[in-house]
Amino acid sequence: MSLAKRYRPDERELALQAWWEEVGVYDFDADGSGEMVAIDTPPPTVSGQLHLGHVYSYSQTDFMARFWRMNGHNVFYPMGFDDNGLPTDRLVERTAGVTAKATGTRAYIDLCLEAGATAAEQYRALFRRLGLSIDGRYTYRTIEPQSQRISQWSFIDLYRRGLVYRQQAPAIWCPTCHTAIAQADVDDLERDSTLYTVAFTLEDGTRLPIATTRPELLPACVAVFVHPEDTHHAHLAGEQAAVPLYGQQVPILLDLAVDREKGTGAVMCCTFGDSADVAWWRTHDLPLIEAIDREGRMREPSGQFAGLGVREARTAIVGALGEAGLLLQQSPVTQTVRVHERCDTPVEFMVSEQWFVRVLDDKEAFVEAGEQIAWYPPHMKARYRQWVENLAWDWCISRQRAFGVPFPVWYCEACGAALLPAEAQLPVDPRFEAAPGPCAQCGAERFRPEEDVMDTWFTSSMSPQIAGRFFTRPELYERVFPYAVRPQAHEIIRTWAFYTIVKSHYHFRTLPWQDVAISGWGIAAEGAGKISKSRGGGPMSPEELMARYSADAARYWAASTSLGKDAVIDERKIAAGHRLATKLWNVARFSERFLEGYTPPATAPAGLSLADRWLLSRLQRLIGRATERFLAYDHAMAKSETEQLFWLVADNYLEMAKQRLYEGGPDGEAARFALYHALHTFVHLLAPIMPYVTEAIYQDLWSPGVSLHRGPWPEAEASLVDEEAERGGEILLEIATAVRRYKSEASLSLGSELGQLHLCVKDAALRELLDGGRADLASVTRARSIAIAAVPAPDMQPVLTAYGINVAVALPQEQVQDRG
């Protein structure tokens, strides 16, 4: 077996990937006895194309998986595709240009299933190409029957425990997606708006100015609030005010939540303009006037403006107010509005009947759960805690959409009671299946199905159960749950991480995982932001990038930034990864002729040079350090330190050992020993990050047919640590650099010989230490002779004074004459 002159990642990576799968390198051993590491892999959402942000975060998970696997752990690394629910539903609407209403629910579901399957194949292909060491036998889709079964079981279990409820209440509503959504699905969007001051009329006919950004809600105005200590307004409490344009009389009420400094100090309460309105509506028991319908159009209370969209209605009402002389003032304001994160549409609050999971009652338990989980990096825990502490709504889990996991619920036509199926019947789709009646309450036999589907997070929060085959492989599930780690991005701490913790707490009274590893985002260089939200999937597609540089190079980039930090997509960094792979290959090629058929002795041979001892010592410390860093999820530091020593070795040690290696003999044996350990160590330590080129070298040089990625991981050999040699080695490096500087300044080639290299070393112990580096220095400097003495050399060119050493060189006699 020999190494090709050139490493061709484009060919080699594909072949290795196929081979790894063929021999099952990534196979989890369901019956194995080794220490378990189960990874609760994030199932990517089917909502578009994969981008470099996925490459970034998924690579970081794979570094851990490969590290643990090489360390002999039994790694459960499944993959899922989150293809149920709103994201897929919206994708189909956008790409196919159809709606469920137009095609019919059944046909629409089929379109969504197809879109999910297509995306899953694309994602799978990219993940393979990237070299994620996923065990393909444990792949799932969140829409598949087993996922639905687990999700519906979760619902039924929560229902029995009284932890879900159905309520007619104001819920956060997306007019574009036409569904209720959860608090977690809402983002902030800053935008320019106008603050209108309009004139309400008091009973005595005087005007009460009130500022609003939403005049279209005047028909839904149900009260005016003032602060009890507001000297200008508090006396009005108990009076009625007439709403401009519409004329309905509303009470003037007191509430401490009013900000006297804002607007005019008096504020109108509509059903509903924002969450404060909802709160006031509840606490003051106000009437409900629904002015906006579910598509975001004005309803009949709006009078002549009924049928207009919210924005058109606002313009029209402002016009009418102006004509009526009721518009006192308008001024531009910057306003932050709440929008649906999936479509950026400003949300409304709609009274509708929705299913909720109780979370507000158990905030403390969820905060405590967050405390018990180890977060990487640790400050991400603060985000979780802050979110939980600020929760204001129970988790709304029903969505008025066609595609998703259906609720396993029918309602009795006669008495309205909910009928749930037995667990054995799951999964069910009440929209297409008859209820397993009769009604337990009244005995009636006519039912109406629950038409809504579940929030996609309701299912993905069961990912530990779905991946672990909760129902179909209970023995497997027992082994993997709770998981060792949940890798995920930070923007879904409030959804995926939180909801998974909620489910695990309610169903199993346990934490779902020990650790949470939070990755940052891969972000585009200009106008930093999430690349999935930029057009065209970012600056370069992952496929394009890997075709140009290799998967190893892409992973190298992903390894350059530690957990939790965003990384700018930097092609230069990816190119640097490519160069590292090439260099590694060339070092291996150089080493091949010396290491072919070589089995290193168990203990170091006699006659190690100073450079050999330096190298062996540095390698032992590197092994310890890299291992420690990987254990702390710090792949960036592990990579950086390994890479640093590697380049030092490639640029310097190899030149120092070359002469001895070529000449053979006992000195050559010593160099072989050190060289073997160096290459062996680098190939192993870099394997989690650059699995392809390291495996290629391992296969070609050492163990054809046995994968590097099954380990074992190197262990540091304490007897090789040698601090004295490390200091001496540093001096050798300095001398080598000094001599190269001399040659560079003299415009000599690096290969040109020196007549003599003279070291003047006063300290006897140091002199003896450096004596062990004669061969190393001769090799790297091409000096014909080396003098190490206590006295300076006469008539020689000084090149370095440091460490109490004076280094001088002399050219060979013939060159001196030539130059003269």
Place this chain on the structure above:
RNA sequence: GGGCGCUUAGCUCAGCUGGUCAGAGCGCUUCGUUUACACCGAAGAGGUCGGGGGUUCGAGUCCCUCAGCGCCCACCA
């Protein structure tokens, strides 16, 4: 308004528990091709580590403060 993070060479960033940390890659300048590598090598130039104050024998490294940037959360009349 609250919380968290960031501010180190022209660019992108490393610098863990304070004392060879002032670093890497890219870019730039100059030089160099016969036994791994021109998909290359070598040498060099470049920063008072955002500002100010403090702790310490000693601070990018700890504390305070100011400024700017980013993110999360709350508010949003």
